[in-house]
Amino acid sequence: xxxxxxxxxxLESGTKISDVNIAYxxxxxxxxxxxxxxxxxxLTANSDVExxxxxxxxxxxxxxxxxxxxxxxxxxxxCYGTSFKSEENLPIISIRDMVEMHQRxxxxxxxxxxxxxxxxxxxGMQALEWSVTNPDFIKNLFVIxxxxxxxxxxxxxxxxxxxALHSGENGIEAARAIALLSYRNYETFNETQKDDEExxxxxxxxxxxxYQGEKLKKRFTNESYWMxxxxxxxxxxxxxxxxxxxxxxxxxxxxxVIGIESDLLFPxxxxxxxxxxxxxxxxxxxxxxxxHDGFLLETEKISELLKNHFEDLKS
Amino acid sequence: xxxxxxxxxxLESGTKISDVNIAYxxxxxxxxxxxxxxxxxxLTANSDVExxxxxxxxxxxxxxxxxxxxxxxxxxxxCYGTSFKSEENLPIISIRDMVEMHQRxxxxxxxxxxxxxxxxxxxGMQALEWSVTNPDFIKNLFVIxxxxxxxxxxxxxxxxxxxALHSGENGIEAARAIALLSYRNYETFNETQKDDEExxxxxxxxxxxxYQGEKLKKRFTNESYWMxxxxxxxxxxxxxxxxxxxxxxxxxxxxxVIGIESDLLFPxxxxxxxxxxxxxxxxxxxxxxxxHDGFLLETEKISELLKNHFEDLKS
Numbered sequence: 001x002x003x004x005x006x007x008x009x010x011l012e013s014g015t016k017i018s019d020v021n022i023a024y025x026x027x028x029x030x031x032x033x034x035x036x037x038x039x040x041x042x043l044t045a046n047s048d049v050e051x052x053x054x055x056x057x058x059x060x061x062x063x064x065x066x067x068x069x070x071x072x073x074x075x076x077x078x079c080y081g082t083s084f085k086s087e088e089n090l091p092i093i094s095i096r097d098m099v100e101m102h103q104r105x106x107x108x109x110x111x112x113x114x115x116x117x118x119x120x121x122x123x124g125m126q127a128l129e130w131s132v133t134n135p136d137f138i139k140n141l142f143v144i145x146x147x148x149x150x151x152x153x154x155x156x157x158x159x160x161x162x163x164a165l166h167s168g169e170n171g172i173e174a175a176r177a178i179a180l181l182s183y184r185n186y187e188t189f190n191e192t193q194k195d196d197e198e199x200x201x202x203x204x205x206x207x208x209x210x211y212q213g214e215k216l217k218k219r220f221t222n223e224s225y226w227m228x229x230x231x232x233x234x235x236x237x238x239x240x241x242x243x244x245x246x247x248x249x250x251x252x253x254x255x256x257v258i259g260i261e262s263d264l265l266f267p268x269x270x271x272x273x274x275x276x277x278x279x280x281x282x283x284x285x286x287x288x289x290x291x292h293d294g295f296l297l298e299t300e301k302i303s304e305l306l307k308n309h310f311e312d313l314k315s
Numbered sequence: 316x317x318x319x320x321x322x323x324x325x326l327e328s329g330t331k332i333s334d335v336n337i338a339y340x341x342x343x344x345x346x347x348x349x350x351x352x353x354x355x356x357x358l359t360a361n362s363d364v365e366x367x368x369x370x371x372x373x374x375x376x377x378x379x380x381x382x383x384x385x386x387x388x389x390x391x392x393x394c395y396g397t398s399f400k401s402e403e404n405l406p407i408i409s410i411r412d413m414v415e416m417h418q419r420x421x422x423x424x425x426x427x428x429x430x431x432x433x434x435x436x437x438x439g440m441q442a443l444e445w446s447v448t449n450p451d452f453i454k455n456l457f458v459i460x461x462x463x464x465x466x467x468x469x470x471x472x473x474x475x476x477x478x479a480l481h482s483g484e485n486g487i488e489a490a491r492a493i494a495l496l497s498y499r500n501y502e503t504f505n506e507t508q509k510d511d512e513e514x515x516x517x518x519x520x521x522x523x524x525x526y527q528g529e530k531l532k533k534r535f536t537n538e539s540y541w542m543x544x545x546x547x548x549x550x551x552x553x554x555x556x557x558x559x560x561x562x563x564x565x566x567x568x569x570x571x572v573i574g575i576e577s578d579l580l581f582p583x584x585x586x587x588x589x590x591x592x593x594x595x596x597x598x599x600x601x602x603x604x605x606x607h608d609g610f611l612l613e614t615e616k617i618s619e620l621l622k623n624h625f626e627d628l629k630s
Binding site for chain 1: 327328407409466467468470471472473474475477478479481482483484485486488489492493495496497500501503504505507508509510513515516518519520521523524525528545548549551553554555579582
């Protein structure tokens, strides 16, 4: 893991942060013949894209480091290496603040253009924002299971999680259990957490929720969880830009937007809207048992659609 | 509010409870010419059905106390007047235990037959169970937004709420916020909690969740919330009865089952299944902006369907 130190920064919310240290990873070397792939990660992920987006990244996969130079930075607010000092205990970090840090890192790395910018969910929010704010910098854009403006429904899900965080030390476990409900759906739980025996207690779905909660508690912090869920709420590409449509019309990248039919948290209507308002965009829909989590799991279907859409990926 | 004291009782889970005191209300007097309507209430409701199911009950509504004798008992585990002592601190109370208490109260009131048994959600679970266990006692049955066996999805939602309860004193507020997500849906929040101004924090959907959490905390107890959510998980009409289909086939009541198209928690497939397996049942579907909560709010549509289905309600 590499680190990049950058200057003091005033967040969009007005809070000043200092000693900003961005953790990032580069997979594959820089060479003029290699295309630059930049990945923006989602809520609880990190800069190790070959780990959390395996199937799409890593050896033998579409984006492998032999063919591409792949960059992923740990986002501002996350606890996987990126750090800063702040005037406020828990500042509001907007998606735009995250993108400003990505841009600073890209400038530091002397990257003149990103060939492929990718992101799903919170990562997709950053990828869209970056494409709006610096349209000439992004050649091709791929986003999945994301939106232009976070919905009241999504904010309500995040607020329930923050209320759990506020309840006490183990609140992050409950928060994770809530999040999982939004990442999956009725069918997912039916197919994977059904009990065979007749019982009155100790159902599999309950054990699963607790297990997942404990797992996140071990690898994440309450502070990061709170800040990143707040960041997600700030997503609004139209803020101070007349309208969302106007913002999206600025994107110059050739774009693929994928929606997952069973996604409860970011329903396909949100991705259809994106594709409709981005000039050079195509919308595709994939079926998945896994709802929103399909963006991490349906890597075969995603790879196929990416190869079909982007000429540059065929060779 | 009236109280009915009953004998010691061994719960289905094996735990002995004593000093059982069931709170109930009767709207309208008993008279041979008046039909008996019995309502089973849902998770956070109580015996005052004219309050929480207003529009369907109360003056000028389909079920008014001038025409009917209406009975509603506060369920075992709830904190609205019903109480008991228990060997275990928080015993597992099954839907069958609740129904046993309803039956004891009905016997005490010397009721020989219930003309209309009604319930939605957790109330529907009790109404179904009662109709299976004592088919000759129930003449007409109406259930809405309920199921024969609680789903892994529903249990996962309940577990997330219990994890929030376990986190600390204010956990019940987070639990309520989680529950609301399952009672509503994307569209409900979009239509009712959208912000007009551009902002980075203090979104309406967040305030709404906190407001609803605080409201429940004032009127409910952690213990009751925990126990009743556990009760919901136990719903399985087929337990020790060969199969769910076999259990449902025992129901003799003329039955109306309503599903709400936008119900995320109890999807319509569950009510279709009920109607398919109850001999004398009709299935109807209603549209609602309010998802699962539609069972409380769409009283006009429900009254219409009830009047169309049950001859006895037309006069």
